[in-house]
Amino acid sequence: MTDRLHLPQRYTRILEGLLREHVPEAEVWAYGSRITGESHEGSDLDLVVRSPGLEPLGEGFFSLLQAIEESNIPILVQAHDWARLPESFHREIERKHVVLQDKGTKDTTDGEWIDCTLADTCNAIDYGLTASASNSPLGPKFLRITDIVSGQLNWNTVPHVETDDETLEKYQLCNGDIVIARTGASTGASAYINDPPDSVFASYLVRLKAKPEFDSRFIGYYLKSTAFGNYMSGVLGDKSAQPNASASTMAAAPFSAPRDRTEQSAIAHVLGTLDDKIELNRRMNETLEEMARALFKSWFVDFDPVRAKAALASPHSDQSDWTKERARAYLDKMNKNIVDLFPDRLVDSELGEIPEGWEVGVLDDAIELLSGGTPRTSVADYWDGDIPWYTPKDSPSLSDVFVLETERNITQTGIDKSAAKLLPMGTTIITARGTVGRLACLGVCAAGKFISMDM
Secondary structure (H helix, E strand, O other): OHHHOOOOHHHHHHHHHHHHHHOOOOEEEEEOHHHHOOOOOOOOEEEEEEOOOOOOOOHHHHHHHHHHHHOOOOOOEEEEEHHHOOHHHHHHHHHOOEEEEOOOOOOOOOOOEEEEEHHHHEEEEEEOEOOOOEOOOOOOEEEOHHHOOOOOOOHHHOOEOOOOHHHHHHHEOOOOOEEEEOEOOOOOOEEEOOOOOOEEEEOOEEEEEEOOOOOHHHHHHHOOOHHHHHHHHHHHOOOOOOOEOOHHHHHOOEEEEEOOHHHHHHHHHHHHHHHHHHHHHHHHHHHHHHHHHHHHHHHHOOOHHHHHHHHHHOOOOOOOOOOHHHHHHHHHOOOHHHHOOOOOOEEOOOOOOEEOOOOOOOHHHOOEEEEOOOOOOOOHHHEEEEEEEEOHHHOOOOOOOEEOOOOEEEOHHHHHOOOOOOEOOOOEEEOOOOOOOOEEEEOOOEEEOOEEEEO
């Protein structure tokens, strides 16, 4: 019967949720102009709440009144206790009313979803701070679009910004906040803020703060869904030069969620557990990469194995940093087969000291350089095959190395009919367009728009 109630559906559903939460055993009727068709946009909504035994209502009724007042329903909702109304009112209300909640509806919300807009889920939607970032470690972290577009927020790479206390309070990011990019090619990209350091957000980001009845992490996953992506594609249209969307435009996106917040949290927890594992693996990869960089520098820049062996080979080591004790301890930690690969003497070269037997040259002396080609995109037979087609947009994140899958695939015919080349797994590739200079290693056989280096 709620189709007779003249109230936007999203507000009706908010109201129904509050009734179930605060007076689940009561029967609730709507009456007055909102059901007679005589209301206007600002008309009040009149409700009457009837307890199971028609006795005066208790604490739940008064908490309902407070919850309605604090909700974002934009009209005055006046709820009355049936037991406290005059008998003459009873007869008038019984004559014409709409049942919003029947008796005993406490458990009827299991599995029920609500439909509203993204704006309905938020207490606040704010634009960010206009300021210049700084690499100097002064002030809070300054989160920008470039820090969230990879889908992985790494606070270690986020710059700083100098602010005063008032600015920090206004723009500070808190646990559970969500930020969305509102301009550029990454419009609509988002990040859920989890346990942030002192930080503020930049002006090309929009911050969302969820209402208590919505799980913010659930909202964060919605913003990464196909549904939100399709909505953004529709509102952006053909803005290829400089896509952008206002906060109000993004907040008008349709939103669906379980009415029960605990169910939202359960869904977000499952997805979050997977993401937490991915983040842990990413941090482990970063640690391993730092170790690999340190090892590379030690072996092939500082030549520590050579210096250690030279210290042991010399009757009187003149290398003060490499005593025989230190050299022996260093080499004992290394695999003997690896130690044997290094000489025990450094010689002069045009680049300074290098291991004996090594040569000075350029990268081109050690690799075969190949350029890729592009099959005609207008020929359907060349595309949607089973061979990965690598382009700059498929570049791995800075903490990754291997490329395992790509956005598009081509066919063997596409390779045969173009200058494209199928390169073996393990080939080093470097992008020559877009993100010029990004390196990766093919984890699968692939072709694409890149320069490859075959060692």
